[in-house]
Amino acid sequence: MADYTVQCFILFAxxxxxICIGFALGVEGAAAQAQTNELRFVTWRAEAPQVWDQGIAxxxxxxxxxxxxxxxxxxxxxxxxxxxxxKLKNRDTRLDVFVMDVIWPAEFASxxxxxxxDRYFTADEQKKFLSAPxxxxxxxxxxxxVPLFIDAGLLYYRKDLLAKHQLAPPRTWIDLVESAKIIxxxxxDPQLVGFSAQxxxxxxxxxxxxxxxxxxxxxxxxxVRMVSTLxxxxxxxxxxxxxxxxxxxxxxxxxxxxxxxESLALFTQGLAIFHRNWPYAWAIANDPGKSQIAGKVEMxxxxxxxxxxxxAALGGWQFGISRFxxxxxxxxxFAAHMTGTAMQKRIALATGRAPTRMxxxxxxxxxxxxxxLPALLDTFKQAVPRPATPVYAPLSNIMQxxxxxxxxxxxxxxxxxxxxxxxxxxRALDLLRDRRSP
Amino acid sequence: MKxxxxxxxxxxxxxxxxxxxxxxxxxxxxxxxxFHRLILTLPWLGQKMVGWENYSDLASDPVALAATxxxxxxxxxxxxxxxxxxxxxxxxxxxxxxxxxxxxAVVLIPWAxxxxxxxxMWRFIFNDxxxxxxxxxxxxxxxxxxxxxADSYFALxxxxxxxxWKTTPFAAxxxxxxxxxxADELYEAASIDGATWWQKFRLITLPLLKPALLLALLFRxxxxxxxxxxxxxxxxxxxxxxxxxxxxxGYKKTFAEGMIGYGSAIAVAVFSMSxxxxxxxxxxxxTSRLDGTRP
Numbered sequence: 001m002a003d004y005t006v007q008c009f010i011l012f013a014x015x016x017x018x019i020c021i022g023f024a025l026g027v028e029g030a031a032a033q034a035q036t037n038e039l040r041f042v043t044w045r046a047e048a049p050q051v052w053d054q055g056i057a058x059x060x061x062x063x064x065x066x067x068x069x070x071x072x073x074x075x076x077x078x079x080x081x082x083x084x085x086x087k088l089k090n091r092d093t094r095l096d097v098f099v100m101d102v103i104w105p106a107e108f109a110s111x112x113x114x115x116x117x118d119r120y121f122t123a124d125e126q127k128k129f130l131s132a133p134x135x136x137x138x139x140x141x142x143x144x145x146v147p148l149f150i151d152a153g154l155l156y157y158r159k160d161l162l163a164k165h166q167l168a169p170p171r172t173w174i175d176l177v178e179s180a181k182i183i184x185x186x187x188x189d190p191q192l193v194g195f196s197a198q199x200x201x202x203x204x205x206x207x208x209x210x211x212x213x214x215x216x217x218x219x220x221x222x223x224v225r226m227v228s229t230l231x232x233x234x235x236x237x238x239x240x241x242x243x244x245x246x247x248x249x250x251x252x253x254x255x256x257x258x259x260x261x262e263s264l265a266l267f268t269q270g271l272a273i274f275h276r277n278w279p280y281a282w283a284i285a286n287d288p289g290k291s292q293i294a295g296k297v298e299m300x301x302x303x304x305x306x307x308x309x310x311x312a313a314l315g316g317w318q319f320g321i322s323r324f325x326x327x328x329x330x331x332x333x334f335a336a337h338m339t340g341t342a343m344q345k346r347i348a349l350a351t352g353r354a355p356t357r358m359x360x361x362x363x364x365x366x367x368x369x370x371x372x373l374p375a376l377l378d379t380f381k382q383a384v385p386r387p388a389t390p391v392y393a394p395l396s397n398i399m400q401x402x403x404x405x406x407x408x409x410x411x412x413x414x415x416x417x418x419x420x421x422x423x424x425x426x427r428a429l430d431l432l433r434d435r436r437s438p
Numbered sequence: 439m440k441x442x443x444x445x446x447x448x449x450x451x452x453x454x455x456x457x458x459x460x461x462x463x464x465x466x467x468x469x470x471x472x473f474h475r476l477i478l479t480l481p482w483l484g485q486k487m488v489g490w491e492n493y494s495d496l497a498s499d500p501v502a503l504a505a506t507x508x509x510x511x512x513x514x515x516x517x518x519x520x521x522x523x524x525x526x527x528x529x530x531x532x533x534x535x536x537x538x539x540x541x542x543a544v545v546l547i548p549w550a551x552x553x554x555x556x557x558x559m560w561r562f563i564f565n566d567x568x569x570x571x572x573x574x575x576x577x578x579x580x581x582x583x584x585x586x587x588a589d590s591y592f593a594l595x596x597x598x599x600x601x602x603w604k605t606t607p608f609a610a611x612x613x614x615x616x617x618x619x620x621a622d623e624l625y626e627a628a629s630i631d632g633a634t635w636w637q638k639f640r641l642i643t644l645p646l647l648k649p650a651l652l653l654a655l656l657f658r659x660x661x662x663x664x665x666x667x668x669x670x671x672x673x674x675x676x677x678x679x680x681x682x683x684x685x686x687x688g689y690k691k692t693f694a695e696g697m698i699g700y701g702s703a704i705a706v707a708v709f710s711m712s713x714x715x716x717x718x719x720x721x722x723x724x725t726s727r728l729d730g731t732r733p
Contacts, residue, residue, distance in 0.1 A: 078674075082693045089478055089696075111479045111696070190581030200588075201676025254566030254585035256677045257593075266567065390479040393695040401501070401679050408590045408677035420500075431480055 039327070039334055042071045042087070042098040044080060047280070048350035055346070059337045066330065077101045078203055081393075088113035088322060096325040097334055100145050100318045102136045103203075103386050103396070108320060109139035110390030115321040116142040120332040133316050133356050136385045144320060146339040147356035149347060151315030152383035153211050154376070156267060156275040156285060159298040161187070169300055170274075171307040173215065173241065180250040180273050194250025196263040196272035201404035204259055206386060206396050207313035208276060209403045212238040214311035214384055215304040220399065221387050221425065226432065228425035230402065231418040238305070239406050239414050247407055256408050268293060276302065278315060282372060283352035299372055301379045314383035316356070348373070354380060394428040465709065471702035478696030492703035502704065504679060505687045508594065512683060513662040516601045520658055521651065523602065524609025529643075531610070532617045542614075549607040557671035560600040561587065564672075587673055590680040597668050597681055604668075605661070609654045616650020617643070649723065656719040660712045684708055 046052040056068045073080045081104060087095045088108070100108065108114035121143055126134055133147035155170075162169060165183050170176035180194030198204035210220055218234030221227065229235060247255065255263065260277060267275035268284060268291035275281070288294040304310035319335040321328055337343065344355040345363060352370055360366055361377050387395060402421035406414055472492055476485045496502050531542050548556065563570045566585030576582045586592035620643065628638050666685040669675060675682035675690070685708060692701025 078694065085478070085693065085696065107479045107696075110481070112481055200674070201678070202674050252566075252585070253588045254583075256588035257566065257585060257673070258588075271567075393479070394697070397690060397695065400676075404676050405678040408588070408680070431477065431483070 037065045037067055039066060039068045039330055040071065040094050040096045041068055041334070042073050042080075042084060042095060044075050044099065045072050047353070048347065051343075051346045051350045055338055055343050059334055062337075063330070063333065068334065085113075088324070091324045092322075093324050093326050095322045096327065096331040098320055098322065099148070100320040102133065102151075102314060102316045102318065103388075103392050105137045105144045105318065105320070106139045106388040107390045107392055109142070109144045113323055114144040115323045115325065115328055115331075116144060117146070117321065117332065118142050120336070121146060128358060129356050130358055130380055132314050132381060132383050132385065133318070136314065136316075136388060137318055139388065145318035146335050148317050148319055148339050149344070149353040150356050150380050150383070151278040151280075151354070152312035152376070152379050153207060153276055153302050153315075154279060154281075154312065154379065155300050155302045156277060156281060157298055157300070158270075158273050158293060158296055160293075160296040161273055162298075169298065170303050172303050173212070173246075173305055176274055176303055177245045177250055183273055184250065191271050193252045193255075193266070193272050195246055195274045195276075196251065196255055196258065196266045197276040198259055198263055199247070199251075199255045199404075199407055200257050200259050201400050202259060203396060203400070205403050206399050207315065209239070209242065209399070210384070210386065211276070211302055211311055211313050212242050215302065215309060216241075217305070217309070221395070221429070223387065223389075226429045228422035228429070230399070230425065231415070231422040236414055236418055239403075239418070241305075243406050243410065243414075248410070256404070279354050279373075279376065280352055299376075301376075312379050312383045314385040316354075389429075389432065391428045391431055395425055398424045398428065468702045468705050468709070471698055472706045474699045476698040478698060488699070492700050493707075495700065496703050496707065501679065501682070502684070502687060505682050505684045508681065509663065509665070509683045509685075512594065512598060512601070512665060513659055516598050516605075516662050517655065517658045519598075519602045520606045520609045521613075521654060523606045524613050524654060525647075525651075527606065527610040528613035528617055531614055545610060546607045548604050549611075551604075553604065553667040554671055556604055557600060557668045560596065560603075560668075561672045564596045588677055590678045593673050593677060593680050597665075597672055600668055600672065601662065601665065605658065609658060612654040612657070613647065613650050616647045616653075619650075620646045652719060652723045656716060656723070659715055659719070663708060663712050663715070 041056075043052075056070070060066055060068060073083045080099075081101065084095075084098055088111070100114075105114065109116070126143065129147055130150060133150045134143075137143050137145035137147065155176075157169065159169075161183050162179065165179075165186055167179045167182065168175075170179055176195070184192060184194055197208050199208060206220075213220065213230075213235045216234045216238040218232055218238055219229045220235075222229050247253075258266075260281075263272075263275065264277055264281050264284060266272045267277075267281075270292045282297075282299055285291050285297045286294045291297075302310040302312055319339050321331045321335060325331050339356075341357055341360065344357050345360055345366065347353050348355050348360065348366055349369055352373075354373060354376065355361070355366075361374050367374055386392065389395070398421055402417055405412055405417055473487060473489060474485050475483065475488045475491070477483055527545060531538060531545065562568075564586045566572070566583055566588065567580075569583075571586065572580075572583040575584075584592070586596040624642050624646075625638055628642060633641070664685055665683050666689065669681050669683055669686045670689075673681045675686050684704060688701050688704035688708065691697045691704060695701075
């Protein structure tokens with residue numbers, strides 16, 4: 001009796017196993033068959049989905065039989081990075097093309113995840129792009145990405161409030177604090193704050209703080225000696241200034257938990273006088289449906305600590321191709337199409353995102369529709385990238401920790417904290433010294 | 439006899455395979471990786487055996503020590519509050535009253551909501567401009583509004599509040615199950631003897647509830663040790679690392695920085711802690727079961 005049950009069970013188990021195997025093989029087979037004409041593309045949810053849909057549809061029409069499978073990843077750069085890193089680490093062949101934040105190419109190149117594009121992306125073609133985002137895509141003498149749009153930190157301000165109190169737009173951070181204090185004192189609005197920016201402990205904090213540090217003549221690191229420079233005097237005074245005068249005098253504590261959306265919301269609700277953000281904020285701040293201050297906003301390069309010495313952090317997104325892609329030629333055609341003049345123009349017109357192709361800054365339609373863009377060209381040309389190194393992620397986490405500690409703990413000893421942060425950064429950078437020729 | 443043993447083994451096989459593939463193998467792999475230096479973004483370093491180096495680095499890493507402290511505080515505060523509130527809720531739900539079954543279902547809602555969703559909700563509640571917490575505390579007086587998630591003390595408290603809200607129902611459920619195993623005769627006898635409510639609670643309910651309380655304590659402690667999603671959604675470890683719990687630190691090391699070896703060492707440390715805690719509790723649990731059944 002028992003033996004009969006056992007036999008039954010074994011039969012049943014084997015059958016299940018066979019079904020499972022068959023199913024797995026079937027799925028694999030189907031996938032392999034479909035894969036020949038499929039291009040897998042990982043991206044975020046685009047701001048102007050109709051433009052992207054159309055761009056992809058155009059590409060599919062021009063390449064009959066090709067199907068672009070879009071996988072929408074997280075909106076946050078950090079989380080999208082982790083998703084892509086997972087896929088690339090596993091050498092996932094179901095990933096061909098992806099969008100890359102400006103800080104990733106060095107890491108993806110060093111890890112052997114991104115395909116060098118030199119044989120597709122010729123020097124002549126490269127000349128048509130702005131040099132700052134192009135440089136961010138180079139690593140070890142090769143190029144790993146095609147810039148799609150460029151970002152740079154900008155200062156937004158309420159021109160109506162400045163005019164009302166007869167103040168000129170600030171040219172230095174000190175001016176900005178003084179002007180904000182005058183307006184705050186005269187307006188007597190308990191909700192109004194002087195400055196809103198991105199001071200939460202996350203990647204954006206590095207951009208914000210590097211603009212202060214570099215604007216004061218300091219630096220985050222010395223790329224030649226490969227050491228941190230956060231403990232140098234210029235960097236230290238800039239940190240003290242942000243803590244004591246920006247956060248301490250004209251901002252509010254809440255800003256220490258703000259990323260871009262929250263800080264922009266405060267500004268568009270008319271509750272902040274000055275605001276630091278990327279170029280995309282312009283369209284939103286001037287959209288009467290989303291902003292209470294439409295038409296009352298002005299935009300300028302960021303101030304420095306002396307006039308004309310402002311520094312903008314470089315941001316922006318690129319197209320990269322996986323080294324494990326089974327159809328790099330097709331992937332390249334797609335990347336070239338999506339970063340081509342027509343697509344960049346459509347994206348710029350729909351979202352206000354700044355193109356990376358220089359010719360578009362002279363395009364009559366763009367000049368007419370996004371009037372402020374040509375004036376920003378100089379800012380884009382001078383924007384400074386964050387350290388381009390394969391250990392950027394650990395460096396960034398160390399810097400985020402340091403910056404957030406200084407801003408959130410008013411009594412902290414900046415010199416001591418900076419020393420610790422510099423030591424940790426140097427340890428991460430030391431990993432690169434072990435490098436034998438690859 | 440032999441046949442039925444074989445049958446038993448065969449029946450066990452699927453679940454054994456499941457545990458082996460999804461539990462035992464990853465644990466062994468983490469142990470193995472934790473003795474190596476493996477950095478994804480620096481492939482030329484290779485995968486080098488470094489012995490205990492990752493662990494000695496971990497022991498002298500001030501961030502890891504601070505994260506351990508934060509985690510311990512988080513566990514201590516949230517688990518005690520969850521048991522306290524869980525006990526109170528269970529005592530109420532154990533009484534017979536109109537609409538009790540409805541209330542029992544309602545109480546479970548916070549626990550049933552996915553953590554990512556409730557974390558997002560609490561992030562809104564603690565918002566410095568439009569958050570419900572500020573509205574309840576200060577009404578329309580916006581000048582007094584606080585920014586809990588931007589403060590290095592309140593951020594951790596905010597996360598602990600969210601955790602207690604979310605998992606108290608779970609503790610209540612276990613304790614309620616324990617309450618229902620206590621025979622009514624004991625209370626009737628005590629009433630006849632003229633015992634007060636407090637005496638009945640202290641001398642009957644609490645001792646007989648000990649196994650359930652310990653079970654809730656065990657589950658909640660191990661679960662709190664692994665807190666991750668609340669931090670991930672609400673604060674990303676900030677401000678000033680005030681909410682950087684161990685699991686989040688390990689996640690950042692492994693997935694953001696690609697430090698597979700060091701990240702594995704953190705994972706193994708967390709695993710060892712929960713193992714030690716489980717064993718200690720299980721010991722206590724076993725002795726208390728004997729206590730409970732003693733006539």
